[in-house]
Amino acid sequence: xxxxxxxxxxxxxxxxxxVISNNYANATRLKDIASxxxxxxxxxxxxxxxxxxxxxxxxxxxxxxxxxxxxxLERMGVNFNPNAVQVKNAAAVMVTAELPPFAKNGQKIDVNxxxxxxxxxxxxxxxxxxxxxxxDGRIYALAQGPLVLGGYSASGGGSSSTKNHPTAGRIPNxxxxxxxxxxxxxxxxxxxxxxxxxxxxxxxSTVESINDTLGGDFARALDAETIRVNLPSEYEGxxxxxxxxxxxxxxxxxxxxxxxxxxxxGTVVMGKDVRISTVAIAHxxxxxxxxxxxxxxxxxxxxxxxxVVTPQAEVKTSEQGGEMVVLKSGSTIGELVSALxxxxxxxxxLISIIQSIKSAGALQADLEVI
Numbered sequence: 230x231x232x233x234x235x236x237x238x239x240x241x242x243x244x245x246x247x248v249i250s251n252n253y254a255n256a257t258r259l260k261d262i263a264s265x266x267x268x269x270x271x272x273x274x275x276x277x278x279x280x281x282x283x284x285x286x287x288x289x290x291x292x293x294x295x296x297x298x299x300x301x302l303e304r305m306g307v308n309f310n311p312n313a314v315q316v317k318n319a320a321a322v323m324v325t326a327e328l329p330p331f332a333k334n335g336q337k338i339d340v341n342x343x344x345x346x347x348x349x350x351x352x353x354x355x356x357x358x359x360x361x362x363x364x365d366g367r368i369y370a371l372a373q374g375p376l377v378l379g380g381y382s383a384s385g386g387g388s389s390s391t392k393n394h395p396t397a398g399r400i401p402n403x404x405x406x407x408x409x410x411x412x413x414x415x416x417x418x419x420x421x422x423x424x425x426x427x428x429x430x431x432x433x434s435t436v437e438s439i440n441d442t443l444g445g446d447f448a449r450a451l452d453a454e455t456i457r458v459n460l461p462s463e464y465e466g467x468x469x470x471x472x473x474x475x476x477x478x479x480x481x482x483x484x485x486x487x488x489x490x491x492x493x494x495g496t497v498v499m500g501k502d503v504r505i506s507t508v509a510i511a512h513x514x515x516x517x518x519x520x521x522x523x524x525x526x527x528x529x530x531x532x533x534x535x536x537v538v539t540p541q542a543e544v545k546t547s548e549q550g551g552e553m554v555v556l557k558s559g560s561t562i563g564e565l566v567s568a569l570x571x572x573x574x575x576x577x578x579l580i581s582i583i584q585s586i587k588s589a590g591a592l593q594a595d596l597e598v599i
Contacts, residue, residue, distance in 0.1 A: 256479035259422075259435065265472070266421040266455075270327040271410065273369055277359030279320045279342065279351055279376065286320040286354075291346035294321040301357070320348035324359050324372050326404050334409055337402035340372045350395035352378050361404060372404035415468045420458045427454035430483040438478045486594035488583060495576040497583065500594070508591040 278297055279286075287294040298316055299309065326340040342356055354376050361370040376398035424432060432450045439448040439458060448458045464471040486502040527536045574582065586592045 257482045258476070259438075259478050259480050260476040262426070262431070262480060262482055263422050263424045263435070263456075266423050267412070268330045268414075270329050271363055271369075273326045273328055273361040273363055273404075275324040275359045275361040275372065277322055277324050277342075277372070278357045279322050279344075279348075279354035280318060280357060281353060281355045282318045282320060282348070282351065283353060284317045285350040285352065286317045286348045287344075287346035288317070291321060291348075294319060294346055297321060320344050320351060320354065321346045322351070322356070324356065324361060326361055326370060326372065328363070328369055328406065328410070330410075331412065331414075332406045332409065334406055336406045338370065338404050338406065340400045340403040342376055342398050342400065344396040348396055350378075351376055351398050352395055354398075356400060356403065367408065369408045369410075370404040370406050372400065374400045374403040376400060415466055417468055418460055418465075420460075420468065420471070421451075422456040422458060424454050424456075426485075427452070428483050428485070429453045431480065432456060434481045434483075438480050439475050442475055442478050488592070488594050488596050490580050490583065490596070490598050492580065492598060495580065497576055497579050503592070503594040505586065506591040506593065508586060508589060 276297075278294070278301065289295075295316060298319060302309065321344070322342045323345050324340055324342050326338055328338065332338070340356075340361070342351065344351060356373055356376060358371060358373045360368045361372055363369050377400065378395055378398040422435075424435070432453055432455075436448045436450050436456055439456070440446055443461055445461065447461055448456055450456055458471070458475070460468065460471060464474075484500055484502060486504070487500050488503060489498040490496070583592065583596065587596045
């Protein structure tokens with residue numbers, strides 16, 4: 230009797246560990262599936278000049294580049310006639326960046342630089358001091374520095390070689406924040422957390438996990454996307470500590486059954502929750518080959534005829550027989566793929582088959598074509 234109880238205890242512990250490990254395997258940290266409302270990056274942009282190019286800059290058609298150089302030199306006390314100048318060592322560029330939340334004065338951020346004229350390459354160039362503005366027109370950062378390109382362009386002797394995009398580059402830590410965006414983070418009495426993908430099951434499990442962590446009913450769901458968390462008394466004036474306590478909790482994230490298909494590349498991506506009702510599939514390929522030969526027809530001797538070319542077309546058709554595949558109700562997407570791979574179905578054939586299964590009402594998932 231004791232031996233039986235001992236074995237039952239061991240089995241119960243093993244089952245419990247399996248369930249717990251399975252739940253953690255399917256769990257995701259809160260910080261990876263949600264964000265705090267109001268805590269986001271802000272887009273910055275600016276117009277600038279890249280100098281120091283090796284005759285790969287803008288040509289004479291880019292009048293705005295010459296005008297920009299003239300304006301810059303005029304501010305430095307140098308006057309000249311822009312109509313008499315051809316500058317190939319400079320290029321007009323657009324500079325973009327993202328101002329992260331909580332960015333402080335003096336903090337460095339990365340910037341992206343892209344040509345807007347007819348420059349051939351920005352390789353070896355340096356961005357001149359460029360103010361970066363926000364949507365409100367105010368300057369939030371200043372950018373300057375040498376560019377780092379992920380490609381190159383070289384030519385000579387009538388031949389050329391180009392890799393990637395030599396007219397776009399990046400300046401790591403190329404901008405300095407000059408204006409902060411005021412955020413009163415610790416003075417809030419509640420937080421609104423937004424899921425990246427709205428889902429009622431996920432938002433319910435997230436609320437339950439947050440309340441278990443905080444030891445009370447502090448979180449509630451406003452809709453399928455938003456969770457409001459009221460501050461416990463011990464976290465008043467310390468919202469940072471509250472976020473540190475809940476952002477790493479494990480949440481069971483539910484996924485919508487969906488099949489994504491890319492017609493251009495023949496790519497098919499399917500979720501694990503996709504199910505198929507009972508269906509029979511037969512698929513075969515029909516090939517038509519048309520070949521045209523030219524036959525020469527010559528007239529008889531001493532006749533008034535002419536030599537002509539007569540086309541002769543030869544048409545051949547072939548059809549490969551497809552095996553019938555039967556899938557039972559509740560079959561997973563893995564079983565479908567294994568069955569179709571066994572009969573030699575290509576990815577593009579798979580796209581047509583899945584579309585037909587969806588039309589037949591046997592695919593229990595959303596079908597999205599991109």
